[in-house]
Amino acid sequence: MQLQDVSVLITGGGSGLGAATARAMAAKGAKVAVFDMNKDNAEKVAAEIGGVACVGDVSNEASVKEAIDKAEAAHGVVRVLVNCAGIGSAVKTVSKNGAHSLDLFAHVVKVNLIGTFNCIRLVAERMQSAPTIGEERGVFINTASVAAYDGQIGQAAYSASKGGIVGMTLPVARDLASMNIRVMTIAPGLFLTPLLMGLPEEARKSLGAQVPHPARLGDPSEYAALAVQIVENPMLNGETIRLDGAIRMAPR
Numbered sequence: 514m515q516l517q518d519v520s521v522l523i524t525g526g527g528s529g530l531g532a533a534t535a536r537a538m539a540a541k542g543a544k545v546a547v548f549d550m551n552k553d554n555a556e557k558v559a560a561e562i563g564g565v566a567c568v569g570d571v572s573n574e575a576s577v578k579e580a581i582d583k584a585e586a587a588h589g590v591v592r593v594l595v596n597c598a599g600i601g602s603a604v605k606t607v608s609k610n611g612a613h614s615l616d617l618f619a620h621v622v623k624v625n626l627i628g629t630f631n632c633i634r635l636v637a638e639r640m641q642s643a644p645t646i647g648e649e650r651g652v653f654i655n656t657a658s659v660a661a662y663d664g665q666i667g668q669a670a671y672s673a674s675k676g677g678i679v680g681m682t683l684p685v686a687r688d689l690a691s692m693n694i695r696v697m698t699i700a701p702g703l704f705l706t707p708l709l710m711g712l713p714e715e716a717r718k719s720l721g722a723q724v725p726h727p728a729r730l731g732d733p734s735e736y737a738a739l740a741v742q743i744v745e746n747p748m749l750n751g752e753t754i755r756l757d758g759a760i761r762m763a764p765r
């Protein structure tokens with residue numbers, strides 16, 4: 514599917530990988546709705562690219578329906594959904610302070626995994642009755658992490674949430690295939706987003722040096738370039754692509 518004039522919804526679009534994807538898809542002529550729980554950032558990115566801002570929580574049904582309504586009213590039926598909203602956590606299964614908080618575990622899974630599925634199901638519900646564009650009706654792109662495969666110490670909740678995204682990629686692609694909708698997942702390694710920008714220069718360099726080649730942190734524009742290619746290449750479906758410079762994370 515070509516992005517020119519296509520209605521795109523990007524969750525977590527106010528920051529990092531989502532914001533870079535919003536810029537890249539807008540540069541290809543897409544009409545982008547930036548969905549984020551951070552109102553200021555959603556509005557800033559939307560204003561920069563001439564899109565619309567949707568504020569809310571991906572794990573909340575009413576919030577997502579409201580965002581889809583706003584995107585659809587401004588740009589027409591959403592044809593491309595990029596799920597970038599996500600949160601991290603770093604807590605061991607058990608430590609001197611006791612067992613991992615079950616509320617925290619559930620919260621991470623709720624935002625990252627359930628939030629992703631919530632957006633897919635509600636966008637797909639609208640998309641199914643839209644006419645096809647050529648041989649396609651739409652494309653979904655999810656964001657897992659290399660932590661889905663090589664989760665580090667303290668990443669039980671995060672890895673479980675991302676592993677769930679990898680696991681549902683094929684069955685959701687199979688569910689939606691008869692509607693001419695594709696589903697792909699990107700599993701990024703280490704990317705220079707606000708999370709890592711907060712680290713001192715030395716720490717950033719040392720993280721980057723762990724990447725076999727290129728031995729540096731990924732630039733969000735490189736994630737965005739893959740997201741664009743996934744939309745444009747009709748044979749990509751039902752698979753997770755690691756985007757990580759061949760890094761395999763060590764236990765810590």
Ligand SMILES: NC(=O)c1ccc[n+]([C@@H]2O[C@H](COP(=O)([O-])OP(=O)(O)OC[C@H]3O[C@@H](n4cnc5c(N)ncnc54)[C@H](O)[C@@H]3O)[C@@H](O)[C@H]2O)c1
Nearest residue numbers: 525528529530549550551570571598599658701703704706
């Ligand atoms: N940066 C990396 O190195 C890296 C590596 C692997 C995976 N990822 C994944 O990529 C995605 C984007 O990460 P990033 O580095 O750009 O992070 P980021 O913090 O810069 O952006 C995430 C955005 O999601 C929004 N968000 C969080 N919870 C939300 C919710 N419930 N509803 C709506 N919006 C919500 C935040 O406000 C933020 O703007 C995440 O899913 C993250 O787990 C990032």
